[in-house]
Amino acid sequence: MVRGATGLTDLGADPVRALEIRTGLWTLRFLAITLAVTPFRQLTGLGVLARYRRMFGLFTFFYACLHLSTWVGVDWFFDWHAMAGEIVKHKYILVGMATFLILTPLALTSTNGWVRRLGGRRWAALHRLIYVAAITGTVHYLWAVKKDTLFPLAYLATFLVLLGYRVVQLLRRRRARARVAGGSGAERARSAATG
């Protein structure tokens, strides 16, 4: 993993496989960075980070495109029949394809125009799918390895922590809102003091 991070300079004896592994890992890394932007911003108060979230998200999709096109154009050399067989027969490829299909609409609707067209709330709901992509993408990685599951599990743990952070946040906000809406004046005062 560390060596993979040094770049695409030395692809070794099987460059096709090396390309697939590295582009796949960078997809997951950028996905993790994208998801970490909001928690990191909130914890550090660096509001400026919000501006880079879309860029990291698009980097994720860029590497997913590289990953898939390496598989299609280099590994299988556009042998559509064989690739269809691969997708049907091997579940790790199926779940990888599903991940790409989830990421695609997110990339397409990443522009300001689409945020406006969908409306903030619907846009946010759609883009919560990135958590699904994070999990399916990691399962794709986990199922692709033989026995060396350490790194896939580390990615899974990372995503679960990031997802957990947002879930806890959501639950807290919802509880606070419920308290504000249904609570007595005294409770409201207390929640205002603590919240």
Add this chain to the structure above:
Amino acid sequence: MIIRRPDPIPSSEITSEREYLGRRDFIRAAGLAAAAALAAPSALVACTERGESSGGDVDQTADDKPNSFEQITSYNNYYEFGTDKEDPKANSGAFKPLPWTVQVDGLCRKPGKYAFEDLLKPQQTVERVYRLRCVEAWSMVIPWQGIPLADMLRRFEPQPSAKYVAFTTVVRPSEMPGQRGGFQVLDWPYVEGLRMDEAMHPLTLMATGLYGKPLPNQNGAPIRLIVPWKYGFKGIKSIVRIAFVDRAPPTTWSLANPNEYGFYANVNPNVDHPRWTQASERRIGEFRRRPTLMFNGYADQVASMYAGMDLRANF
């Protein structure tokens, strides 16, 4: 001067479309092969016989050009040194393959501890250029030196009750980083096994060298098994124990994942692994996939051993 012709292509391969369309490549390769024969006859021949052990001809086709020493020694699966392909080369520097002893026991008349040199001395070394097909759907062509396993096993005088041969790899956490630490990928030692007739087959080799050099550590020094019609993981490395047994011995990968790896592990393009298609493979150094051959192209020599067996059930 004798110009060696490449080995004839078996009739089963002559008329395939791929071969027909690639005829120019074939001619080019044949020319190269002829040139190579002048330079280094031993490297070209698939199976050089010296001594009494007869291997039969290996149907090495003209496009089976041996991989480079660099490729063979820098892209390895040897989990005792790490799980990445580059790990064995990077992490095997501290491994000391000599002195080496192999313990022979079980159902044979001459059990004992054999020093590496004593194991080799009475035998004739042979050269074999074999295809190696990994279960991960990549392959290489490797010029090995070694001793036919049958020649070695006969010396130990196996008893008729011996139906299988079990092999064990060394355990040396101090020299093998993959055997230390909290996260162990497999249970050590690595173990493998062959049916007696597979072990005695003339193609089965105990390799001690490649490209005329002693086996590098990352390739299984000082002595490893080569069974060219089986997936690479059957080729157990750095062997310290050979045991004659009456029942199929446990094998590491089928212990680790019985749904994905069987005892036989014969190369079979018709039986897919859950993760990798086995119908095609990428030869290291090549760009396009090539079809995988039944029994890795050694069907003429070995298929009869499995006559009547359901190869889908006995994968």
